[in-house]
Amino acid sequence: MSKRSNQDVATALGVLLADSYILALKTQNYHWNVVGSDFVQLHQLFGDQYEALSGAVDEVAERIRALGFPAPASFGEFTDRASVKSTAGHPPARDMITALRDDHLTVAKSAYAVIKAAESASDDSSADLATGRVTEHEKAAWMLTALLG
Template sequence: MSMDIDIGISKDQRQVIADGLSRLLADTYTLYLKTHNYHWNVTGPQFNTLHTMFEQQYTELATAVDEIAERIRALGFPAPGSYKQFAGLTRIEEEDGVPSATDMIKALAKDQEAVVRTAREVFPAADEANDEPTADLLTQRMQIHEKTAWMLRAMLG
């Protein structure tokens, strides 16, 4: 037996927000996978620093994907959860080879900023619907990704 959702946000508004959060989830998961790949494959004089930093970043992203997916579910919609779904929704480009450590840093900084843009695109729908829990989640995600992008850029000098 299923119950209707009555949280003060219309089904249409919840759908628009959930669709935006699905794109954010796909970006976050794809960035998680890319960061984990870099963690495994980084080499060079900055190995230890980058290996450790990438682990901190993918661990944070792993927590984030769960929070985003749970918010989509709370809004009453299924969360995407397959590579195929994520590939169709993400703006993050997958990595085919093993780039240099410097190119890894550049790619991750660019991708962190892309995730910020995705979160920012969802914000107006959440704001219009007075969906404070989603707005709070988006604000937190933007803050974390902006800070991470800054730290990555700082490593480039």
């Protein structure tokens, strides 16, 4: 791979990292602050999703480093790169579910962009990582959609 193709993959991974980090933070917020008759179920689901996202963030950052680039690691860098938007406050549980579903689909799109860049660079490892992320985010979106009925 050329330095330029590595840079393209690292840039796409940086967006995936930022989206994943902001989604993890939002999911943790909802885990802590969900209320209502479905509290136990949602608290557990959001907790499981937060833990999975935390692991994914580390995996994506380490892949950026393996390509020879610094991983973005500040709120400012994440905010500048991310498609997922951070939100303040504590919406009703149904709005939390909808927001997280939509955000998982957004992160899946970021992972698809990594796949495209990685395939152009013949970077099977980054493509594989991103394919796994697509699978996880689409599954999470499906589960959240099912909760909405």
